[in-house]
Each structure stands twice: as structure tokens, then as C-alpha cells.
Amino acid sequence: MITTVGVLGAGQMGNGIAHVFAQYGYRVVLFDIAQAQLDKALATIGQNLERQAKKGAIAEALVGETLGRIVTTQDMAGLADVDIAVEAVSENEALKLEIFRKLDGIVKAGAILASNTSSIPITKIASVTGRPDRVIGMHFMNPVPVMKLVEVIRGHATSEETFAQTAALVARLEKEMAVSQDYPGFIVNRVLIPMINEAIFALYEGVASAEDIDKGMKLGTNQPMGPLTLADFIGLDTVLAIANVLYDGFKDPKYRPCPLLVKMVNAGHLGRKSGRGFYSY
Numbered sequence: 460m461i462t463t464v465g466v467l468g469a470g471q472m473g474n475g476i477a478h479v480f481a482q483y484g485y486r487v488v489l490f491d492i493a494q495a496q497l498d499k500a501l502a503t504i505g506q507n508l509e510r511q512a513k514k515g516a517i518a519e520a521l522v523g524e525t526l527g528r529i530v531t532t533q534d535m536a537g538l539a540d541v542d543i544a545v546e547a548v549s550e551n552e553a554l555k556l557e558i559f560r561k562l563d564g565i566v567k568a569g570a571i572l573a574s575n576t577s578s579i580p581i582t583k584i585a586s587v588t589g590r591p592d593r594v595i596g597m598h599f600m601n602p603v604p605v606m607k608l609v610e611v612i613r614g615h616a617t618s619e620e621t622f623a624q625t626a627a628l629v630a631r632l633e634k635e636m637a638v639s640q641d642y643p644g645f646i647v648n649r650v651l652i653p654m655i656n657e658a659i660f661a662l663y664e665g666v667a668s669a670e671d672i673d674k675g676m677k678l679g680t681n682q683p684m685g686p687l688t689l690a691d692f693i694g695l696d697t698v699l700a701i702a703n704v705l706y707d708g709f710k711d712p713k714y715r716p717c718p719l720l721v722k723m724v725n726a727g728h729l730g731r732k733s734g735r736g737f738y739s740y
Contacts, residue, residue: 461628462486465541465566467558469493469500469531472575473547475603478504481528482521482604483632488538489531497531504529507604535565543571543628545597550700552579556587563588571621573597577648577697578704581614581641591616595625598645601693610647612639643708644701652701655693656717658686662737663719669737687737691730699724 462485466477469491477489477500491497508522530537538544544566546558555574562572572594574584585594596612609629613622629636639645644652658672667675673685682689690698699721705714723729723736730736 461542461571461624463488463541465490465538465544467491467535467538467544467546467562468548469496470547470549472599472601472603474500474503475601476545476547476575476599477529478507478525478604479599479632479634481525482508482517485528487529488541489529490533490535490538491531492533494533497533501526501529501531511604535561538562539565540567541570543573543624545573545575547575547599550577550579550697552583555579555584559584559594560587563590569593571595571624573625575599578644578652578701580643580708581612581617585614585616592618593621595621596639596641596645597625597629598647600647607633607635608637608647609634610637610639610645612641612645614641644705648701649705652698652705653714655686655690655698656702656714656720659690659717659720662687663717691736691738691740693730694732695720695729695736696724 464480464485465488466473467490469489473489477487481487489497489500505526508525511517512519512522544562546555548554548558555576559572566572572588572590574581574596575598576596577598581594581596585591588594591614594614595617598610598612600606600608611625611629626636637646661667661672662669669687673687676682677685699716702714702716706716727733728735731740734740
């Protein structure tokens, strides 16, 4: 039975994942190498819980209860007794493989090791552990407390038991599950990133302004935000990283990243998080 959840990485995705697990009654151990990031994560979770309470989405008493279920640590050994560890660090393959190697030696036998990766193969991640049958993808959508989808990805060796436990966990969080086979980009980013990349090509080739591209897609296809606004929200470095996973994984030129995207990332114009991307913030 899963009662304690480890979350690795206290950034935007990690704090959201910790938030929802704690909100639904799980004890959470939130790990990050930076104490400042852990402090920021707890502050963000508190603010988001207060916002939920003001909207009537949760009871006011749940704010303190939820925060009380989260403990933080800068030592990965603090995750030794968790029933599932959910990795939510940046979309960097080498970093994720290093973390899973370490996790496998720390987390108790039989615990599930899950990755929030949006594109990196689960089978490859599982291969560096001694428990590939207990490794699975749990790709939450951003912002985690609001978005209802969890993309669940089965690696080549993921067991039926691991899948069943993960599916039950998603249901317990009152989220919907979409199951993907382990191919580059899975479902969501296999479709989304080429669309964003094509919007960047349209800007690069002078088809239209960023504003008109976004207006056309937002009003013409009923999307909540245009693809360039969405790219800024995701982070252009993350968009490029996923585009490269698709390009490298399929070896198909249709997935090649737009040169404008590459140039902007090289310039440090990463979107909202850097203050400048296709728009200024």
C-alpha cells in the first residue's frame, strides 16, 4: 500500500506534484539539493493552497493539514522508506539516469520509481536500475494542481502490478490517466511539440507576427493560449530539449527544431522564467 511519496526536484513541477499528493492525504518527502529551492517550493504550495481555499475548492483547514504532511530534505537518503519516488528534475537525460542509479540503491526494495519525464524513454531510465519492473512514467501536466491529466508510460519491463498501483494512485488523486507506450514524446508531446515548432517556423519564415500566429490558433482552434505563448510558459529550453528527443529518437527531419528556437535558447531567451521569449514579461 502506498502511503509515503518521495518527490525529487522542488521546481515548478516538483512542488505541484508534492502539493497534490499531500492534499490527497499522502505523506510527502520533498528532496532538492538547494535549501532555497525547498523554501520557495513550500511558500508556493502554501500560496496555491490558500488560493484554492479562497475559491472554495478546498476547506481552509486543509491548508495547514496539507503543508503538515510535507517534509523537506537535501539528503537523498531521506527517501529510503518511501513507497514511490517521483523524479521531477529538469529534462536532462544524463541527470535523470544518474538520479535513478542513486535512487535504486537508496529506496527500499519493492518501491516504485517513477519519472515525470515528458519525453525521455522510460525503458532507458529503467535500465540503470536493478528493478526495471518497478519503473514507470508518471507525466503530470503543468500546473499540476489544476490540470487533470497524468500520462502514464509503461517501460519495456514495467510489471502489471506496477502499472495497476500507478493507475490506482492517479485515480486517488482524482486525475484522468492516458496510457502511452514508450516511444519518444509519448502522446502529448509527440503531438504538441511539433505544433509549437511549426508555429516557430511560421514566425521564422515571416508568415505572420507572433501575435497573429497565437491569435489564429487560439481563436481558430479554440486553444486556451496560442502556441508561442505556450512555448514561453513551458520554457523554450524545455521545448528544444523535447524537440531534440523526438528528432534523435525518430531520425525524421519533420521533427528538426527550428533554427530560431535554437538561437533563442542560446541567447538565454527562455520565456517567462527568463523574462523574455517570444514576448516580454
